[in-house]
Amino acid sequence: MNTVPATASVVVIGAGPAGMTAGIALADAGVDVILLDRLPEGVNTSRAAVVHARTLEVLDEFGVAEELNERGLVIDQFDLNDGSQRLATVRFDDLPTRFPYTLLISQATTEEVLLARLREAGGTVLRPYTVTAVAGDDTGVTVEFSDAAGDSGSIRADYVIGADGMHSMVREQAGIGFTGASYPESFALADVRMDWPDPRTEVALHLAPQGFTLVAPLPDEQDDRYRIVATIDDAPEHPDLAFMQAIIDDRRPGGQVREVLWSSRFRVHHRLADHYRAGRILLAGDAAHVHSPAGGQGMNTGIQDGALLGRLLARVLHGEPDRLLDRYEEIRRPVAQGVVTLTDRMTRMATLRPRPARALRNIVIRTATSFPSVRRAVAFRLAELTAR
Known part of the structure; x- marks a missing residue:
């Protein structure tokens, strides 16, 4: 366990995929960034396993998509079945992207690759530290924490990113609602x-x-x-x-x-933060949005959050107006709203039980996906290419 410094330009709370992606973007820009995580290294049991095309495009900008591809399993087809009946087949191999597929890879491997890239950029992850309070003012944010021995401390930052999951302490301390x-x-x-x-x-x-x-x-x-x-x-x-x-x-x-x-x-x-920003405190990943695992959208949306937020924040710290950070919520919150809506519809559709409702659902799915344009639109949406 490393000692937490007294100050940093940015403290990211949570070293999952969203937090590490934000950290990489900041460290690449020369920003002094520290990540705090409550878990010892290697014990994360969150098990996202899908990396979609848009996320691979984003990660390719950081130079890690190739390694993920080498360690993952390429999937070019998604099938929807009811018993022995094939309702629809959606293919990804004709999508307009360098990555016309979905990549199956454990979250542990994704985090391993991101952590190596973060360290290469000069970022630091400190574990295990539990954040107990976050308080922002006009000049910065104070983060209080306790270590594994129960000793307490604090760090002062210009900005804080809360990437600490669905039960986010940062979101709670910032007074941001989580509707759903x-x-x-x-x-x-x-x-x-x-x-x-x-x-x-x-x-x-x-x-x-x-x-x-x-x-x-x-x-x-x-x-x-x-x-x-x-x-x-x-x-x-x-x-x-x-x-x-x-x-x-x-x-x-x-x-x-x-x-x-x-x-x-x-x-x-299925919940969405009412806002992504409260002054100098910002949210990313599951701290900002959670939803059904249908479609494998969660980690992907969080990684894309982290990439945009890290870059915008670096620009502000290098002298651009603070109001630039408002673009983060303007761009990313509607994307998350769309993901929450999509996955909610998919989950409710998939969990229908009355026979007449299931029969009608199957007819609608078969009819709609008989059109190539519909199948392609579904693949485009699942791949999150609509978030470009």
């Missing part, structure tokens, strides 16, 4: 080794009266590692092999789970 609600279902998540009949170039969402199940391949030398995400009325805290096999048997027969590598239960919210 929660879904009634719980979600079971597991990384497993299993025999699966579908090609490993596809991600599939399987709809069923019992709930939806997403199956996505993960990069692995043995080519048998998959991510399963499923809605459950009341999932166990750590779903075991028998539980995950029952989900597959019930909703998509044909797969054989052989080992559960990691599992968790979580509940999903």
